[in-house]
Amino acid sequence: MLVSIILLFVCIGFIILQLKSRRPKNYPPGPPALPVLGNLLYLSLENPLKDFERLRKKYADVYSLFLGPKPMVILNGLSAIKEALVTKGTDFAGRPDDLFVNDVTQRKGLVLANVGPSWRDHRRFALSTLRNFGMGKNSMADRIHGELQYIVEAMEKNVGKSVNPAILVYNTASNIICQVLFGTRFEYDDEFIKVIVQCFRENAKLGSGPWAMLYDSFPLIRNLPLPFVKAFENFKTAVKYVRQFLDEHKKTRVPGDPRDFVDCYLDELDKRASEDSPFSEEELIANSLDLHFGGTDTTSNTLLTAFLYLMAYPHVQERCQQEIDEALEGKHSVTYDDRHNMPYIQAMIHEVQRIGNIVPLSIIHSTTKDTEVMGYSIPRGTLVIPNLGSALREEGQWKFPDEFNPENFLNDKGEFFKPEAFLCFSAGPRMCLGEGLARMELFFTLVTLLRKFRFVWPQDAGEPDLTLAYGITLSPKPYCMNVQLRATQGAARVNPNVRPLPVSPLT
Numbered sequence: 262m263l264v265s266i267i268l269l270f271v272c273i274g275f276i277i278l279q280l281k282s283r284r285p286k287n288y289p290p291g292p293p294a295l296p297v298l299g300n301l302l303y304l305s306l307e308n309p310l311k312d313f314e315r316l317r318k319k320y321a322d323v324y325s326l327f328l329g330p331k332p333m334v335i336l337n338g339l340s341a342i343k344e345a346l347v348t349k350g351t352d353f354a355g356r357p358d359d360l361f362v363n364d365v366t367q368r369k370g371l372v373l374a375n376v377g378p379s380w381r382d383h384r385r386f387a388l389s390t391l392r393n394f395g396m397g398k399n400s401m402a403d404r405i406h407g408e409l410q411y412i413v414e415a416m417e418k419n420v421g422k423s424v425n426p427a428i429l430v431y432n433t434a435s436n437i438i439c440q441v442l443f444g445t446r447f448e449y450d451d452e453f454i455k456v457i458v459q460c461f462r463e464n465a466k467l468g469s470g471p472w473a474m475l476y477d478s479f480p481l482i483r484n485l486p487l488p489f490v491k492a493f494e495n496f497k498t499a500v501k502y503v504r505q506f507l508d509e510h511k512k513t514r515v516p517g518d519p520r521d522f523v524d525c526y527l528d529e530l531d532k533r534a535s536e537d538s539p540f541s542e543e544e545l546i547a548n549s550l551d552l553h554f555g556g557t558d559t560t561s562n563t564l565l566t567a568f569l570y571l572m573a574y575p576h577v578q579e580r581c582q583q584e585i586d587e588a589l590e591g592k593h594s595v596t597y598d599d600r601h602n603m604p605y606i607q608a609m610i611h612e613v614q615r616i617g618n619i620v621p622l623s624i625i626h627s628t629t630k631d632t633e634v635m636g637y638s639i640p641r642g643t644l645v646i647p648n649l650g651s652a653l654r655e656e657g658q659w660k661f662p663d664e665f666n667p668e669n670f671l672n673d674k675g676e677f678f679k680p681e682a683f684l685c686f687s688a689g690p691r692m693c694l695g696e697g698l699a700r701m702e703l704f705f706t707l708v709t710l711l712r713k714f715r716f717v718w719p720q721d722a723g724e725p726d727l728t729l730a731y732g733i734t735l736s737p738k739p740y741c742m743n744v745q746l747r748a749t750q751g752a753a754r755v756n757p758n759v760r761p762l763p764v765s766p767l768t
């Protein structure tokens with residue numbers, strides 16, 4: 262009797278889910294969905310990128326899937342992505358708030374916040390604070406140059422050797438954003454960096470892997486002690502570390518005279534003390550973690566992709582070095598304005614970003630109201646994945662869509678230009694707010710290092726492996742590079758005001 266009742270309930274549940282996974286009228290097409298599982302069996306849970314491409318060939322630029330019972334629309338190609346994220350920007354600016362990542366971050370922070378006063382005010386605040394601390398200005402250039410001294414020193418110590426650049430590059434990017442956030446940099450073997458990097462790496466992997474998809478698809482498993490539990494522990498650890506900085510800042514700050522992002526936020530908290538405001542110490546911690554992760558993983562993976570391709574395409578590296586030597590002849594160090602005299606370097610950096618496709622599926626969006634894209638109806642609350650990579654290699658948008666070739670960003674006169682399909686930072690109201698900082702970092706780091714060093718693929722390492730490992734960000738597989746001092750090298754000088762750290766061994 263009991264078994265029959267359970268079976269009856271299971272059948273009713275299946276029928277309800279089946280009905281839920283039916284596509285409404287004029288909804289984008291897609292493969293048939295199974296009850297409970299939705300279209301999970303159509304996707305590799307480890308890396309769905311190839312599946313998304315395969316489904317695009319069958320269903321065209323806008324198609325739909327079910328993540329368990331949740332409806333999800335995938336946008337491919339420039340036209341569909343632009344119509345949704347730019348033309349109908351506010352309709353598509355939402356973020357889902359019942360996914361694994363939302364539970365892990367306790368619905369705090371900026372990156373995953375749904376549209377509303379908290380997201381709007383924190384985004385505005387972050388943008389203006391980054392600008393005040395020099396995003397795109399000379400003061401930021403000085404900070405970046407100061408930090409680059411350490412990577413230059415480390416590379417000098419390793420001339421003639423094969424080294425894995427991953428930790429160096431990660432620490433450089435992390436220290437640049439840490440100076441803006443906390444007014445400090447960390448030694449390469451500092452506990453904070455090691456722990457935070459570990460937490461972020463594990464959470465990025467868990468957040469884009471099979472356990473997150475299963476968590477999102479089957480709410481019943483959420484309380485079970487499965488591997489995704491680690492992500493919650495990692496987040497708590499990261500919060501604990503940032504809270505220490507916050508407590509330190511509260512003791513040492515001078516109100517109205519901010520040293521960094523944390524001080525600015527504390528000033529803002531004072532200003533808003535009497536109103537019902539979305540600003541709070543918990544949000545400060547979560548926003549700092551968002552900016553640190555957003556500013557570190559993306560930029561360092563872009564740099565690692567750049568070194569890999571510059572070794573795999575030595576003629577591109579040589580042409581970059583020739584341009585740097587000519588543009589900076591007689592100059593002590595590079596300024597941000599020098600980029601206007603370096604079209605090939607700019608083209609190379611953009612091409613690395615294009616081919617590296619660092620944030621392939623952007624960050625998941627959701628619709629804030631019933632809307633339309635490319636003639637299809639999309640109900641409010643639908644998950645939306647902008648497949649940025651599909652625009653970055655779209656036929657018809659690029660001279661050489663499937664090749665690594667900086668000519669993709671050069672016109673007939675050899676001048677730099679940026680095609681509309683360059684969507685690495687996404688587009689519209691949720692577009693990356695750190696683009697200005699990222700651009701400066703990429704330019705200064707690559708010009709400074711290429712001016713001084715030549716990077717060569719080690720002879721005993723076989724062919725360079727250009728396949729990228731999937732995660733929230735794509736990254737090259739670990740590799741080593743042989744560092745050589747260039748004969749015609751520019752002055753990558755040590756700033757006398759910055760004390761170089763002892764060089765930690767490159768791993």
Ligand code: HEM
Pocket residue numbers: 371372373384438551552553555556557559560563619620623624625685686687688690691692693694695696698699
């Ligand atoms: C090469 C480097 C970078 C790339 C390729 C990149 C790419 C992206 C992408 C694709 C998004 C998603 C936009 C969307 O949802 O449509 C994003 C969002 C974001 N990025 Fe970046 N990013 C980079 C560097 C940075 C840096 C340096 C920072 C911090 C200073 C940063 C902070 C953020 C934040 C806070 C968001 C969320 C914006 C929001 O939801 O309103 N990013 N980024």
